[in-house]
Amino acid sequence: MARRPDEPLRGWMGVAGGWTLVGRGNETVANTQQSADGGLCETVHVALAERSYDIFIGAGQLATTAERMRALGTVSHAVVIADEAVAGYARQVQAACQSTMRADLLTVPSGEESKSIARVDQLWQDLLRLGADRKTCLVAVGGGVVGDLVGFVAATFTRGLRFCQIPTTLLSQVDSSVGGKTGVNLPQAKNMVGAFWQPSVVVIDTDTLHSLPEREYLSGMAEVIKYGMILDAELFERLERSVEALRRRDPSVLRSVIARCCELKAQVVAADERETTGLRAVLNYGHTFGHALEAVSGYGAMLHGEAVSIGMVCASRLAESLGRIDAELTQRQVRLLEAVGLPTRLPDLPHEELWRAMQHDKKVEHGRLRFVLPARMGHVELVPDIDASQVMAVLQASH
Numbered sequence: 001m002a003r004r005p006d007e008p009l010r011g012w013m014g015v016a017g018g019w020t021l022v023g024r025g026n027e028t029v030a031n032t033q034q035s036a037d038g039g040l041c042e043t044v045h046v047a048l049a050e051r052s053y054d055i056f057i058g059a060g061q062l063a064t065t066a067e068r069m070r071a072l073g074t075v076s077h078a079v080v081i082a083d084e085a086v087a088g089y090a091r092q093v094q095a096a097c098q099s100t101m102r103a104d105l106l107t108v109p110s111g112e113e114s115k116s117i118a119r120v121d122q123l124w125q126d127l128l129r130l131g132a133d134r135k136t137c138l139v140a141v142g143g144g145v146v147g148d149l150v151g152f153v154a155a156t157f158t159r160g161l162r163f164c165q166i167p168t169t170l171l172s173q174v175d176s177s178v179g180g181k182t183g184v185n186l187p188q189a190k191n192m193v194g195a196f197w198q199p200s201v202v203v204i205d206t207d208t209l210h211s212l213p214e215r216e217y218l219s220g221m222a223e224v225i226k227y228g229m230i231l232d233a234e235l236f237e238r239l240e241r242s243v244e245a246l247r248r249r250d251p252s253v254l255r256s257v258i259a260r261c262c263e264l265k266a267q268v269v270a271a272d273e274r275e276t277t278g279l280r281a282v283l284n285y286g287h288t289f290g291h292a293l294e295a296v297s298g299y300g301a302m303l304h305g306e307a308v309s310i311g312m313v314c315a316s317r318l319a320e321s322l323g324r325i326d327a328e329l330t331q332r333q334v335r336l337l338e339a340v341g342l343p344t345r346l347p348d349l350p351h352e353e354l355w356r357a358m359q360h361d362k363k364v365e366h367g368r369l370r371f372v373l374p375a376r377m378g379h380v381e382l383v384p385d386i387d388a389s390q391v392m393a394v395l396q397a398s399h
């Protein structure tokens, strides 16, 4: 994944209503290295001044966690906090750490309910009991739920502890573990309380994906395909050529695909760490329709990535209806999404409710909606002023 010599070293360029990545950013270039046990490991550097950190990606990486934490300096205590469904991986991490430092293990129940202030409170008490201090590093082992929860506990306990992310779902490996958004839900509103708090290191072990249920794996794959659509035509083509390898979770294909997704997200985050320039919005492609689908079908009925898969197809059809793209671009997405096993057709849900749910989404401006829409493969734009009739027409055409 080294930068080609002919590629210009430029970063992000604002274009009419959107953003485009010109060449490769000069600060987040993945490189492949042989790790001590002979396995291949890719490294992505996330450039955020004094909050910069590295992401290590490869098979067998769990065992390297202790050396990654030692490299941070002054870490003498690890508290591993894991989703109970992946306690086995967490014990491997704890054992690896125990060779050189004190290492404790805590578990939390699986599921979105663990992203609550009650759970945060309990973890604060546990950390106090375990004598956590500034030399303690928290280690989050699990999917996005545990990453968001532990990140928030790290941001707040003693006004900030270091933490290491060990994401174990494909979604968390390509999305939630990169970018520093941490937080919990309120009973009425998801992700309503939180903090921007960057991890000190991220360790992605592709072996952990072997135990992931198929639907969860595919849900993450929707976000992977999204990166191709929004930022990287070459990645999209690579995914089209690798369907069979992706379906059998081939470790070397996953390593390089996950590294590329992390690199793309890292570039967006480095340019818009706190969501102030609008660039980070490109990551929401397919999400306005997707969030509405999740809400109207009842949270939990549809996985996030399944809703985003259908949402991307709807957004693409909307771009088509506005004359921004040809039908072929939508068809290419449908073919890839269906080939990997993702849904692309709208389930039978009341269109008015979907429209109402979209208006509750964050991207509302004076009653009209803004959508992230494709302009061509690998490039999206933020399009304002979309009204109900345009959205309804797309919903009609998407069953």
Ligand SMILES: NC(=O)c1ccc[n+]([C@@H]2O[C@H](COP(=O)([O-])OP(=O)(O)OC[C@H]3O[C@@H](n4cnc5c(N)ncnc54)[C@H](O)[C@@H]3O)[C@@H](O)[C@H]2O)c1
Residues within 6 Å of the ligand: 083, 085, 086, 110, 111, 112, 115, 142, 143, 144, 145, 146, 148, 168, 169, 171, 172, 175, 176, 177, 178, 179, 180, 181, 182, 191, 208, 209, 210, 211, 212, 213, 216
């Ligand atoms: N911080 C961010 O930028 C960001 C971005 C996207 C999503 N999120 C958040 O992430 C969460 C969703 O993340 P998720 O999809 O990883 O969900 P999750 O953490 O709930 O994990 C999904 C399921 O897989 C299980 N699991 C995890 N790893 C496993 C493994 N290796 N083998 C077997 N089972 C395993 C979990 O127990 C759970 O049942 C949401 O709360 C969402 O808000 C955050």
Ligand SMILES: [Zn+2]
Residues within 6 Å of the ligand: 223, 287, 304, 308
């Ligand atoms: Zn998403």
